Amino acid sequence: MTATSHASRNPRLVTLPSLPGLGGLYAKGVASSGRIAVTRSPVGRVLPGPRDLVLPDVVYRVDDVPTSGVTEHLTAYQRLIGERVCDTLPAGYLHVLAFPLATALMVRGDFPLPLLGLVHVSNAVSVHRPVGVGDVLEVRASAEHLRAHRRGVQVDLVTEVSTGGELAYRGVSTYLAKGFGLPPDEPPSRRIEEAPREEFVPPLPTARWELGSGTGRAYGAISGDRNPIHTSVLGAKAFGFPRTIAHGMYTAARALAEVGAARGDAYDWTVEFEKPVLLPGTVQVAITRVPDGAPHPGGFAYVGWHGRSGKRHFSGAVTPR
CATH class of the missing domain: 3.10.129.10 (Hotdog Thioesterase)
Incomplete structure (x- = not known):
């Protein structure tokens, strides 16, 4: 094979x-x-x-x-x-x-x-x-x-x-x-x-998202992605989740929106997904400027995590081209 x-x-x-x-x-x-x-x-x-x-x-x-x-x-x-x-x-x-x-x-x-x-x-x-x-x-x-x-x-x-x-x-x-x-x-x-991940230490948040139980259905209605893990509690449980979970691209796109016009007309945008966001749920988010000498200089790094457990949900970067 x-x-x-x-x-x-x-x-x-x-x-x-x-x-x-x-x-x-x-x-x-x-x-x-x-x-x-x-x-x-x-x-x-x-x-x-x-x-x-x-x-x-x-x-x-x-x-x-x-x-x-x-x-x-x-x-x-x-x-x-x-x-x-x-x-x-x-x-x-x-x-x-x-x-x-x-x-x-x-x-x-x-x-x-x-x-x-x-x-x-x-x-x-x-x-x-x-x-x-x-x-x-x-x-x-x-x-x-x-x-x-x-x-x-x-x-x-x-x-x-x-x-x-x-x-x-x-x-x-x-x-x-x-x-x-x-x-x-x-x-x-x-x-x-997989490369070993460094221990995640949550930074100071710049935003706090309160995601309601209908977040998956709302994004599914617009995106067409009505996968039951996002829209149905029973469907989510069938795949091992206690509740519905947010679409990964919803959270990534929302972080991109938080960067706003500073990304420019042409840009690179990356995201890595880790722990899914259970709905309803609260996500702490930090968006920071990337200093010179670091990866993606001149751009923005973002990360989202669970406020109580400190577990990271997603992280990425937005870099003007």
């Missing part, structure tokens, strides 16, 4: 007529997750069979995506997240726009990992130029860099948004599939271990 980012250096370009709807994709993902689950042993070793850990060798593309009619939806997103209401699509909104195309890749019959149970562990976004209401977009999505991890395997879902033939946005969402294993003869360079 093998593991590879793409079977060739020239993946097949598949053009779809429009961006798909997430509702139908999730239904398809439930069915495909059940099929993939039976190919694993109880200890997580992938059993011999026709399904190898090979990513689909395709790039999905949708041309001529209009934004002229998104003003009402964009405004609702901006108000929920705390972004300034304007005609510029922030990076978090572009993630929402492109996410269904990436999901369409993850529910393909030849995608080797189950949609249900994938854990979103990090995001790395580059905004090269602002995208405004009225721009006509090309959206692309691909799956890349399948690699081993001590708890399973990780994969990157890459989305790109271009306008006028120019790349405006690139987002890399990294997911962990627990319990999967790559072949024992896989080169050591592909067996990724």
Whole structure:
């Protein structure tokens, strides 16, 4: 068995007529997750069979995506997240726009990992130029860099948004599939271990978020991501959570909004997710300037944590380009 980012250096370009709807994709993902689950042993070793850990060798593309009619939806997103209401699509909104195309890749019959149970562990976004209401977009999505991890395997879902033939946005969402294993003869360079984390000492908070029990439903209504772990107590309990949890991209996008206009028109935005935010819940947040000589100089570091336990929920950086 093998593991590879793409079977060739020239993946097949598949053009779809429009961006798909997430509702139908999730239904398809439930069915495909059940099929993939039976190919694993109880200890997580992938059993011999026709399904190898090979990513689909395709790039999905949708041309001529209009934004002229998104003003009402964009405004609702901006108000929920705390972004300034304007005609510029922030990076978090572009993630929402492109996410269904990436999901369409993850529910393909030849995608080797189950949609249900994938854990979103990090995001790395580059905004090269602002995208405004009225721009006509090309959206692309691909799956890349399948690699081993001590708890399973990780994969990157890459989305790109271009306008006028120019790349405006690139987002890399990294997911962990627990319990999967790559072949024992896989080169050591592909067996990724987590670097030890430094002990987290909470800084002085600059904000305090009071997140109500309906936060997941509110973001789900705007983003289309109605995964039951975010919208249903029973659904959350089925996956081992005592209550619903906030969407990771809601918390990351809200931190981006807290940075505000200081990020500029072009910026890099990263986030790593750790402990999920249970709803209802309170999140302490600190956003600080990055000093010269440190990683991401001239930018902003942010972190969110649980006030009582001191456990970190997420951390990241926003750096003007």
